[in-house]
């Protein structure tokens with residue numbers, strides 16, 4: 001198959017590209033660093049020539065609901081229009097466990113993305129996964145208070161990005177299935193513990209401070225909304241095995 005990976009240089013995207021290539025597929029990477037801008041649409045039409053399935057794992061780092069919604073709706077609409085023109089048969093996208101129950105900040109964009117896919121013309125599959133093990137590194141240092149690295153009080157059941165990538169490639173090889181069962185990691189963690197363990201692998205001393213985020217968004221982080229429920233599938237690699 002020929003598979004295009006939107007966001008193929010990102011935390012999960014690089015694994016999607018590796019897994020798809022290891023499985024014998026012809027892979028096209030859709031990122032700005034590979035000459036395709038998913039927001040302006042430049043380079044997209046040519047890149048999708050002969051593509052059978054698109055796996056969308058593009059992202060923008062933002063906590064603004066407006067920016068996130070703008071990014072994910074624009075990217076999805078651009079992808080779906082180009083896929084239609086190119087005759088792509090399957091649009092696969094990665095969303096986040098519980099984002100539909102917590103449509104705030106970044107998650108607002110994920111809800112808008114799922115909606116745009118659902119009303120679009122391309123047969124689709126959406127997989128919702130939990131935070132990646134790599135998430136600890138992604139949020140490390142994003143918010144600082146003096147010498148402290150600030151981490152939200154958050155329950156998570158993290159999964160290896162590689163295991164998410166394996167599932168996404170399996171999905172792309174199959175037929176469109178709509179919303180499929182959630183995918184989470186093998187065990188629940190507190191985000192502050194993950195970030196402290198991650199920081200311990202870095203040179204020097206690090207002070208990691210846990211703070212509850214106010215409002216409904218923070219509540220969803222604390223109360224288990226983002227942890228997979230019954231019926232979810234689970235990866236096998238724990239955060240500490242991954243870190244080691």
Ligand SMILES: NC(=O)c1ccc[n+]([C@@H]2O[C@H](COP(=O)([O-])OP(=O)(O)OC[C@H]3O[C@@H](n4cnc5c(N)ncnc54)[C@H](OP(=O)(O)O)[C@@H]3O)[C@@H](O)[C@H]2O)c1
Nearest residue numbers: 007009010011012031032033037038057058059131132135
């Ligand atoms: N991180 C997590 O823990 C987690 C958990 C569950 C689900 N997800 C979902 O997984 C997906 C990927 O997240 P991630 O953390 O792997 O993302 P990431 O590491 O931030 O990577 C983002 C990717 O998007 C590309 N990109 C950004 N803007 C672009 C543009 N205008 N045009 C083309 N490419 C663009 C980047 O490449 P260039 O900069 O080269 O353009 C990069 O390859 C997202 O949908 C996210 O919601 C993430």
